Amino acid sequence: MNLTLWTHNVNSLGKGWAAAYRQTVGCAVGPSEANGIVFVASNSGPVYAINVYTGKIIFKLPLPSTLSMWMPLVYHGILYLGLGGAMFNYQQGLLNAYGGGHRGQYTGVSGLLALNATTGKPLWFILTKSQAMPTRIIVNNKLVFDDGDGNIYGVNPFNGKVLWKFSYNGSGNMASLDYYNGIVIAGFSEAYPVNTSAIVGVYIKNGSLAWIIKLPFAVTSSVGDAVPGVYNGYLVDGFLGYGSGHGPYLSDIKAREVLLIANASTGKILVLENVTNKTVHPSDTNNGYNPLVINSTIYLPTITGTVEAFNLQGKLLWSSPQISNTVIQSAPLLYKNFLIVTTGPNIVVLNASGGKVINVYHTPFIIRQQPVIVGQTVIETTSTDWVFAIPLVDLLHETEVPPLGVAKLYPNMLLRLHIRVTVKA
Template structure:
């Protein structure tokens, strides 16, 4: 059975290179990826079903993720592959290469990713429409190296409106350089060509014929003109983007624009993180970081996904003025976990069993919904395509999943699942919503709540399945079992036994599956699995791991039930640093900006931790225990017994 056609994207940014690589570090690629992701995920614009992110990969990771992404596509899909970083056309070489973080400039053919490799993966890809965007030096040469060797083919003109073939949008011609610059409006370093693509989608200016749709050719025409104009302003050498078409028919739609076109005035964007994980996927008590998919995990929608922002009005008396970034809002309730989407922050109230939406700019309450039953204490709202998903339970009837309209706060549907609690954050992948109770894993239709399948996974566990947007989901069972399940019917692909206790939420990153365990005695282990056969690659013994791992660059960050944070090197499998958080951390840690983790503690403080050294950068006092925080632009938003706070992510003020 085939899933319905989808639009999927893999966005790759490489900014940091090894010291002896011969490549200088770049400032724009991670911001490029984050900003492009925002417009592609926006349901009113790109409306992509999944957007995966790969940051600073090694050559092995880069090759694997490109191949995995393209091989998982189906016939009627549209796939978009994007790269921002260094590109190189070596002397005496017959093709150009993309540079990974460990690529050596003097040995590109052995350490880079070649145009012929990408061409081969595209030729093997089943997707009807394939779009490649290259924002790097020598991108024109790379595009030429991707030309099919099969020659031209006969096309059925009656199918031209569907759009099929391969479109390659390059930042320059031949070995021309691609430039980055500091945007004076946002203060962020971005690449000229990518900024043109983003502005064309965001403002609708690329929709020249005003038909409400932005095609590949529309987008190229606008981005080309934008890039030439902006580069000319910098007094640098010319930069001439190019479009290469391989056996194309018709055109393919990248984005919609239902509203009248706006002038391209930049809006405030969120800076991207360095050494981020390679994608987002659904995790346990927050929306998480993962590697090959665009699902929703531990970082809620890190930091603000594509949901259009609502009108917050002028704010309430207890909220700060609209033009001030930080604010304090007296809620009168015990705010637990929060998640952001667009310009809204969604929070679960643990005392009155409600879900609230607040304006992220001011803290003004937008709506509240009475759950009529208990909310999962450590679950974070999942927001996908304008819907908020909340795990709930009742002592008499059991657990279920509630879907709420994110804009109005009205109920969409509720699905009763069984007699056990549903207490883990829901996840999203392959056009399905996943949850688990203490005995079974479930896949639900996100629009109706109908159960697509149910799979027994053993008692005592409550971590939701995590999908790879490629046909598989991974989940831990209550008896020390790890499962890989088929996304369509829930059948078992493989099952592996681990020691060290009950498995928690899985995380997919760098071509591996990471999962932590916990025992009643307070011990636990971190496991790294090979995803296809389930081979255990390595493990690390520690305390009971209470939240999904977070993977950033070469480090895996863990949080134990005693409030200890650990940064484990995934190459040496040894801790780089260990830090005790006062009072014991209660929520998953978050990554933001270039260098920080954020975690709430039972002692009433939110802390910013340097992710390289583990040192505390600042702390902000709440009223009592701090709930699970979330990120919105350059602010951290968190609840603490009757109060919702928004503080500066860099200073804590």
């Protein structure tokens, strides 16, 4: 699908069409790379392993489900994937309080699948009642993942044995897990009839509760969507909150973006403040705003189409010019003193010290995911089910992706060719 047709469909069918297409056909998350292999999870069903040097597909494995909102994770030659059907209703997650939600149940197989990362051969599988959407973590030979029923699991990463399980009355969506000093950190969105939105910390040793940050002012799925950041004992998160108005439609509700900074060891809130002066209607798919925290600086995408930088005390350092006509949600990617930001059809490069726009790189795709940099090459997935690789030097200095089939040669670069591969191949 090209950008012109995408825009036409959005204008004629509404933004809900774009979300549905991306969720069932496109790539909802960025790629992963390990040992010279790029792994791409497509919502159309398969997972792809691609040679990072040539773009050649090593293996393609159709999965017994359609949802791929987790980034593939590789550890000791094992590839871990979370499964769950894409055709779900978020209201299922809201019903967790009555013991009944099981978001995604009956729409596909849900759980955690382990594969041989070289061949794609399945090794073991853990079945769950609801989708295992958030990207998992592995620390000290222990794999931890959570699901849409609010369960957090500690697992042996080699044989799939469940070591412990912690349950919270909420729903884990796209909020990838984080970790600090023995504590696993997970974000959960509201259940029904009480707003149980919270960030929960559990001890990785045995799954016992370390602390809970309750966020009853969070809006809809926001806390379960936002991927938190941890840096030097600080926990940082960005999400929609303080909603005004009442449903039944999301267009009847307005909310603000919230920046939260807390102590990662105790869960004590240190900073809680509104970001920008704008209000927006909550999305029907994602209401999280993922921070990048590095070198004592928070880089936060915003609902106004800007990136804002804060220190760890919540003081605003700078705000970029508006670089998108809509919200920006994926965390920026830092390379040296450059911030790489995906904004739909464009990849924008900012100066990390002051937010000045260095370059705007146009693509024929819809890009909402965070890319990865391997050597001197940027690799990214798209909402229309493509994965492409571009030389980093192009991203910093050129204006647009060359026509399909045009290759460039660059010395001393990991990817010698300007490669573009459709994962529909």
